[in-house]
Amino acid sequence: MAYFAKLDENNIVLEIHVVNDDDIQNLSFPESEAVGIAFLNSFLPAATWKQSVENVRFKMAGVGDTFHPECGEFGGFAAPNPADYFVWDASTCSWVPPIPYPTDGHDYYWNFERKQWSPAMQPPPPTVFIG
Numbered sequence: 001m002a003y004f005a006k007l008d009e010n011n012i013v014l015e016i017h018v019v020n021d022d023d024i025q026n027l028s029f030p031e032s033e034a035v036g037i038a039f040l041n042s043f044l045p046a047a048t049w050k051q052s053v054e055n056v057r058f059k060m061a062g063v064g065d066t067f068h069p070e071c072g073e074f075g076g077f078a079a080p081n082p083a084d085y086f087v088w089d090a091s092t093c094s095w096v097p098p099i100p101y102p103t104d105g106h107d108y109y110w111n112f113e114r115k116q117w118s119p120a121m122q123p124p125p126p127t128v129f130i131g
Contacts, residue, residue, distance in 0.1 A: 002029075002037050005061035005077070012094040013065045013077070016052065017044075029053045030074060052077065058093035068093055083112060 001022050006015040015099035023039045024032040033051040040049055053083035058076035061067070068090065069075040086095040097110050099117060107120035 002032055002036055003060065004040060004049045005052050005065075005067065007048040007050060007067055011048075011067040013061050013063050013067065016061060016063065024124075030058055050075065052079075083115075085115065 001021060001128055002019045002071065003011045003017060004017045006017065008014050017040060019036050019039060021095075024036045029034055029051055036051055037049045042049070050057075050067050051059070052075075054060045056072070056074055058071060058078065058122055059065075061077040061080070064122045065077045065079055067075055067077055070090050071093035072077070076088070078093050081088075083095075085098055089096045102117055108117040109120050110116075111118040
């Protein structure tokens with residue numbers, strides 16, 4: 001199976017269509033993309049399509065994602081910007097917090113309320129009953 005994202009004029013993913021391997025002549029990406037696009041356009045109204053290939057285009061496309069042609073060799077899909085202060089990183093094809101992830105070996109999550117990295121909650125130690 002191959003997955004194709006239908007894009008609008010702003011490269012926003014509108015729909016995802018699944019195409020059987022036989023319909024793309026069992027080709028691998030990138031050769032399969034042109035064949036899949038021709039197949040879809042043969043019975044659907046002409047549209048802009050991009051094949052969604054996770055290990056090549058950074059992530060599988062989802063409705064509402066954006067296709068970014070500047071990412072990698074073949075472009076990539078990225079989720080919408082989660083906050084207006086996040087920064088675009090074309091090398092990872094993603095929106096990143098404005099402060100780098102701490103490198104002290106501890107786990108952190110991005111705290112949207114505080115706009116900073118916060119320590120991840122550690123599970124409590126197991127309870128041991130004696131006697």
